[in-house]
Amino acid sequence: MAFRDVIDIVAQGGKGGDGGMSFLRLKYMPKGGPDGGQGGKGGSVFIEAIDDITSLDRLIGKRLFKAGTGNQGEGRNKAGKDGEDLLIQVPVGTTAIDMDTGEVVADLLQVGQRETLAKGGLGGRGNASFASSTRQSPRFAELGTQGEKRNLRLELRMIADVGLVGYPNAGKSSLLAALSNAKPEIASYPFTTLSPNLGVIEQGLERFTMADIPGIIEDAHKGKGLGLEFLRHISRTRLLVYVLDIAEEPAETFKSLQHELKAYDPLLLERSSLIVLNKIDLANAPEVKEISDGLSSFGLPVIAVSAEEGQNLEHLKEVLFSLLPEKTALEPLARTSKRVEFEPIRAKRDLSGEAWVVTGTELEAMISRFDPANPDAVNYLQGFFKGAGVYKALKKAGAQDGDDVIIAGAVFEYFDEEKTKEESS
Ligand SMILES: Nc1nc2c(ncn2[C@@H]2O[C@H](COP(=O)(O)OP(=O)(O)OP(=O)(O)O)[C@@H](O)[C@H]2O)c(=O)[nH]1
Ligand SMILES: [Mg+2]
Known part of the structure; x- marks a missing residue:
């Protein structure tokens, strides 16, 4: 399955309809007054966050998103029909950035949130609007204006409550599959996961979302492996889970993971976090205890589990619920506003x-x-x-x-x- 989390588009509002040019024609009134109506507004392009998609895949292959043109105003002062709006649906966590100005045009943090990407043009006034005592038969009308046109980059940062990070093969996808409704691919080779997976975990009436991302390896911040570009997807999670394989030098791995995260964004280390020591079925109880105790020295809670055999997962779930910080409203990205320079005559x-x-x-x-x-x-x-x-x-x-x-x-x-x-x- 393709997975796209960055895509470039052009959003273009429809042109406004021209004002109508018309004169009233009645049987006994050959020279009736002007009655051209207003042109219709051009349609606008909107972007909306919806619930049931997790990537921008749907937009692949299309570049120009253009709304409908407004119709010309008609006689008898009838306004032209407005152009049709165009709605682009994307996952929650999508931002739209104007590539020419750098402006953040939309930052969709909630399902149902809708923002304008490109405004439609204005309809022109019909010739009826230009009648005056000195100009009784205006033979002109106002033209509609062009719609806004913007080169935009749509970028998805998944908004999961919990993010799983770890070396390839540590069992992140296995954990996600065991705890949530997600069905990610799981295999015994590194880099099985090539794009993030998102799952929902429920407990009674409460629920939260959890995402795994491709494995991170040493020097990820220098471009090694796949992991780094996907760190964007955990940049907005409220809780980070370090998934460590008990058989793969967990303490060293933990340090290396923190090093990579820090290189990407130092604030990630200040995020609420915990360590999940996975694959405990591969060791005996005293070994598990010794390794867990050793990991405790990093100052984070350590939960030892087996994703594959289902050991201690209920406990992990409870800990996740208890550690999840209160949902605070996400900070939208800064919106720099486009400056329109006003030039005098x-x-x-x-x-x-x-x-x-x-x-x-x-x-x-x-x-x-x-x-x-x-x-x-x-x-x-x-x-x-x-x-x-x-x-x-x-x-x-x-x-x-x-x-x-x-x-x-x-x-x-x-x-x-x-x-x-x-x-x-
Ligand atoms: N013995 C044992 N094997 C496990 C456990 N959890 C996962 N595995 C195995 O570890 C291998 C990797 O599991 P994945 O869940 O694909 O690991 P991942 O961290 O998602 O790996 P990438 O997607 O490559 O980064 C698979 O063969 C799993 O069956 C466990 O608790 N015990
Ligand atoms: Mg995986």
Whole structure:
């Protein structure tokens, strides 16, 4: 079975529908008023944590997750239909990181939690919205805006209450299988487990989850073996269990495991922990006692069990329940917010020196919402330019009547403010 815990996707909100361009047509009213309705909103892309999956496998093979486009506004002031939302379902413990800004867009810690990955575009206003006493038949409408588009990395950190760590072959999967409902693969060779397994352990009404991860070996932190990249999955467990094979130098192994964990994240050593000494069926009682006592010197509780023969497992279960620290709310990853730089209006000569370029955040956004080839729309925009201070800025910079003005890629002609006023009335 494939197991993916990191996957890159593109989330794209749907484009908003354009505003409708329509005029009321009645039998005895050939020249009815404008009645183009609002364009529909573009659909958004959401991510949601659900209960019954434990990997990102379902998303393999798909890269673009695009929500539906909003429909154009219709006549009779009828709004266009909104675009359909798109829902991406992932396991609890998934984070979504914006690859371009580094922003943590979503950190899903609970079943049912839902966050927006990419917002849909806005619908444009229909021509009915642009009617005024001086403009009774607007022959233009506002365009819908593009939806947000984000390059995202989805990353899963399993959120298990208890995490099992140990050398390959120590019996981690056997322990998980013996204690929980999980059915991981178990075999007598190292690196049987290639991806984490998650199980649920129940006692009366209480329950907790337990995960095993691939075996860790010496120098894992230098990239040896498989273990290290999977340590991420135990980074949020509340209790760590060191699983040691009684026949494989348990004390040395324990020290080596702690060394590797520390190299990955020193805080892991401060986590509530215990030692499970496994495979006690391979030794006699005095040997088990001697080794257990020796391990006690590390200052952690030591429970001796046989996962295979079921020895002392009920006791281990009780200890696990008693040691599990209170469930505290998980700390969500820091959310750095995306900064939108706001640029005021500025006019300057373009590189060729033959035209003027006017920039400004609000201004550029406004232009993208109208068709520059539609004279009525341009007329409307010119009214907006005036209010926003574009003419003032151009005049101050030295623009002359008839000069070309480029705003967000669209070309307009400059006329002195006073003349423009006469024209538009
Ligand atoms: N005798 C004995 N053998 C055991 C016990 N627990 C596990 N084993 C055996 O040890 C071997 C490894 O067990 P696994 O549970 O696959 O070990 P693991 O730690 O998950 O190993 P990796 O997935 O490779 O890291 C298997 O052959 C098991 O049958 C035990 O209590 N006693
Ligand atoms: Mg295993």
